[in-house]
Amino acid sequence: MVESARQPQEPQNPEELYRYLLDRVTNMETRNLELREQLRQVESDKRYVETQKIRYEREVRKLKSEIEQLRSPPLVIGTITDVLDNSRVIVRSSAGPRFLVRSSMCIDPEKLKTGVRCTLNQQSLAVIDILPESYDTQVYGMEVVETPEESYSDIGGLDVQINEIREAVELPLKRPDLFDRIGIEPPKGVLLHGPPGTGKTLLAKAVAHETNAHFLRVVGSELVQKYIGEGARLVRELFELAKKKSPTIIFIDEIDAVGASRTEATTSGDREVQRTLMQLLAGMDGFERRGDVKIIGATNRIDILDRALLRPGRFDRIIEIPLPDVQGRTAILRVHTRKMRLSDEVGMEEIAALTEGKNGADLRAICMEAGMFAIRREHESVEKKDFLDAIEKITLDFDRQRYSGSYGAMFA
Numbered sequence: 001m002v003e004s005a006r007q008p009q010e011p012q013n014p015e016e017l018y019r020y021l022l023d024r025v026t027n028m029e030t031r032n033l034e035l036r037e038q039l040r041q042v043e044s045d046k047r048y049v050e051t052q053k054i055r056y057e058r059e060v061r062k063l064k065s066e067i068e069q070l071r072s073p074p075l076v077i078g079t080i081t082d083v084l085d086n087s088r089v090i091v092r093s094s095a096g097p098r099f100l101v102r103s104s105m106c107i108d109p110e111k112l113k114t115g116v117r118c119t120l121n122q123q124s125l126a127v128i129d130i131l132p133e134s135y136d137t138q139v140y141g142m143e144v145v146e147t148p149e150e151s152y153s154d155i156g157g158l159d160v161q162i163n164e165i166r167e168a169v170e171l172p173l174k175r176p177d178l179f180d181r182i183g184i185e186p187p188k189g190v191l192l193h194g195p196p197g198t199g200k201t202l203l204a205k206a207v208a209h210e211t212n213a214h215f216l217r218v219v220g221s222e223l224v225q226k227y228i229g230e231g232a233r234l235v236r237e238l239f240e241l242a243k244k245k246s247p248t249i250i251f252i253d254e255i256d257a258v259g260a261s262r263t264e265a266t267t268s269g270d271r272e273v274q275r276t277l278m279q280l281l282a283g284m285d286g287f288e289r290r291g292d293v294k295i296i297g298a299t300n301r302i303d304i305l306d307r308a309l310l311r312p313g314r315f316d317r318i319i320e321i322p323l324p325d326v327q328g329r330t331a332i333l334r335v336h337t338r339k340m341r342l343s344d345e346v347g348m349e350e351i352a353a354l355t356e357g358k359n360g361a362d363l364r365a366i367c368m369e370a371g372m373f374a375i376r377r378e379h380e381s382v383e384k385k386d387f388l389d390a391i392e393k394i395t396l397d398f399d400r401q402r403y404s405g406s407y408g409a410m411f412a
Helices: 002-006 014-071 159-174 176-182 200-210 230-244 268-284 326-336 348-353 360-376 384-403 405-410
Strands: 076-083 088-093 098-102 117-120 127-130 189-193 214-219 248-253 293-299 317-320
Touching: 088 117, 159 176, 159 189, 159 200, 159 293, 159 317, 189 200, 200 214, 200 248, 200 293, 214 230, 230 248, 230 268, 230 293, 326 348, 326 360, 348 384, 360 384
Parallel strands: 189 293, 189 317, 214 248, 248 293
Antiparallel strands: 076 088, 076 117, 088 098, 117 127
């Protein structure tokens, strides 16, 4: 009785049987579609898992290789002193002694040269790899990465000097065919000299801005080192880096710090400065050609420079940057007041006539002080009185500093 009650009642007539079978077929098709969708999903998950497995296996192999490299003994740094053939070389290890060793077959024989740095196996001292050239970090810091914003339009009153330095520095780098056509060699170096504040460093910044060559800036005092031979090595690496990255412009500011006249040296420091100077002379006009490497020097004490440094071949052009005259001061004032709001009564020629003996730095300070006076008085623009007060203030500050110098010497 109970089993018969649980069984579904079968259709009694053909119409009910047809409807019953149709529902069963529809349910089975729907179930088939669901199973197919589940199968596609499972296959997609399987492919994703296999891809992840391959990626993890690669990472495991990479980490195992890194672990093996970290566990491997360190390599010894050495220098090749002589090459006997393609597989045998004489090296000097970092400890000092020299050894006759063999080189790896993976190394190109053309790279085995005297003086090249290499890595040596710790046990057999065989040459494993060739290392690139190494320079002092101080030399790398001398390269100007960001181009200065100053241009020739920011320099006033030095049209002749700008033309000369462009002919000596820019023209050989941009149009070397002109010199080949005439049959002369372009100038190798330019020396800028003149009183402080006349625009020597500003002119070098403009050259760095206008040219596409690499620009290396060094102060003369940076080449003077403490230990024997360090300054000469620094100069040698500076010129090697310049030749490697040519066309290059080397700007040596305050060159009198290392280029003073050689006299009878009484201390070890003086002798080291003279060694650095001799290396600088050899680099500027030595036995080897330095290629497209131009040198710009700047000093305000040309009277103490060594005669060997001033001869043609090292500095072919010596350009004087004098104190500006009235026309020069007018041009400098117009450069510094381009962005200033001036009243109609301000005349640059009249202001320039009142600044006799002032250099470019003084004129820039006068323009700044005039603007400060205008801000203090809450003017809408800079007036003539502001410039007159600024000239008086700069003159008084200069005189006070000049006369107070003797008093400071007592307590030095």
